[in-house]
Amino acid sequence: MNRTDxxxxxxxxxxxxxxxxxxxxxxxxxxxxDGFADTLAAHFAKGTSRADAVRAALREFGxxxxxxxxxxxxxxxxxxxxxxxxxxxxxxxxxxxWRLVHSSANAHPWTLPFAVYPxxxxxxxxxxxxxxxxxxxxxxxxxxxxxxxxxxxMAWTGTIAxxxxxxxxxxxxxxxxxxxxxxxxxxxxxxxxxFHGLVAASARGxxxxxxxxxxxx
Amino acid sequence: MRADAVRGHLDGLxxxxxxxxPLHGYAIITAVQRRSGGALELRTGTIYPALNRLERLGLxxxxxxxxxxxxKRCYELTEAGxxxxxxxxxxxxxxxxxxxxxxxxRAARGEVT
Numbered sequence: 047m048n049r050t051d052x053x054x055x056x057x058x059x060x061x062x063x064x065x066x067x068x069x070x071x072x073x074x075x076x077x078x079x080d081g082f083a084d085t086l087a088a089h090f091a092k093g094t095s096r097a098d099a100v101r102a103a104l105r106e107f108g109x110x111x112x113x114x115x116x117x118x119x120x121x122x123x124x125x126x127x128x129x130x131x132x133x134x135x136x137x138x139x140x141x142x143x144w145r146l147v148h149s150s151a152n153a154h155p156w157t158l159p160f161a162v163y164p165x166x167x168x169x170x171x172x173x174x175x176x177x178x179x180x181x182x183x184x185x186x187x188x189x190x191x192x193x194x195x196x197x198x199x200m201a202w203t204g205t206i207a208x209x210x211x212x213x214x215x216x217x218x219x220x221x222x223x224x225x226x227x228x229x230x231x232x233x234x235x236x237x238x239x240x241f242h243g244l245v246a247a248s249a250r251g252x253x254x255x256x257x258x259x260x261x262x263x
Numbered sequence: 264m265r266a267d268a269v270r271g272h273l274d275g276l277x278x279x280x281x282x283x284x285p286l287h288g289y290a291i292i293t294a295v296q297r298r299s300g301g302a303l304e305l306r307t308g309t310i311y312p313a314l315n316r317l318e319r320l321g322l323x324x325x326x327x328x329x330x331x332x333x334x335k336r337c338y339e340l341t342e343a344g345x346x347x348x349x350x351x352x353x354x355x356x357x358x359x360x361x362x363x364x365x366x367x368x369r370a371a372r373g374e375v376t
Contacts, residue, residue: 070315077288077336078311084289085307108306116309120316127319186321186343 052100053083056110063114065255066121067128074117082107122255123183126197129204129248130176136241137169137176140211143234147218150227165210172207175199197256204249211242273313275351276303278322278344285339287330288314314338322347 057079064071085107089099108116144166179200182190215238222231280286280294291314292307317323322344328337340348363370 073336074311074315078308080333080335081288081292081308081311085292106307108308112306113308113311116306117312117315120312120319123319184319184321186347188320189316 052086052103053079056082059110060114063110064117064121065258066118066125066251070124071121074121078113078117118255118258122197122252122258123193125248125252125255126179126200127183129200129245129252130179132244132248133172133176133200133204133207134180136211136245137173137207140214140238140241141166141169143237144214147227147230147234150230165214168210169207172203172210175203197252201249201252201256204245204252208242208246208249211238211245215239215242272355273305273310274317274322275348275355277310277313277317278340278348278351281323281338281340281344282348285328285337287328287335287337291338317344 057075060078061071061075064075082103086099086103089102089106090096092099094102107113179196182196183193215235218231218235218238222228222235225231276295277291280291280298286294288311292310295303295305295310296307314323314325318325318338320343321341323338324341325336325338327334329335
């Protein structure tokens, strides 16, 4: 560790080791680095030499690698909750969009491909799993025994949902030129692509965190 | 006392030191060490993920507060946290009474050793 500013070095090393939702990661890194700064200041106040104070503070507080390992489980659960929250918002909006497309094409019901319906069922299941994940990870009575499995479940649910969203966007895009209600279909297609981006990014983060948590468990 | 022995009771320890009022991370660490007389061996940085977990479970809430020129994250008990602390205390008393009655039956009966 660079000896010029041990607190800044500690914060930088910790931040680079953590994986998870950006805001929580930044908050945890700031809070923990602040605690390390206080620990170091307490050793300086005893009149310990600079090098000894840094060594004693690291021994007492934990090195960035040790603390990052202990934080990763919480960050992984936070990432799973982030993916679940993204699914809970985007999937019902997608289904509402398809419903809008369908109702605006009542005169031409063939404009909505039948293949969209299995996607709606898959979306409903994904939303249900996401809601269960959010409920299981926020119980004041303690963590559900299945909590360690939930990041992987959300990672793959999010991945499948994001694939379904881009598939739905493609179907809608193909249907648009044939349909009288093409403006509505174009809006639904753009929304599906945007939701795919949000869900895919969150699911990718969830997969990375789940892998890391499995390695550090 | 070894870290792995402490770990199972960390939630209760953190909730207990926050009972009198809000504290920031380092003040929580020093409160745990002071109350235990320095007997608990614990990498003190590991309390931060535990604080985050308790906050996620709704037992704590936290906010940034200015302390001098620095901003510190302060943690405080929620109503659910107070209830959980009462449960932890009850469970601990039952546990120590049961184990104490086996390990040290004379003391458990109130006899002076």
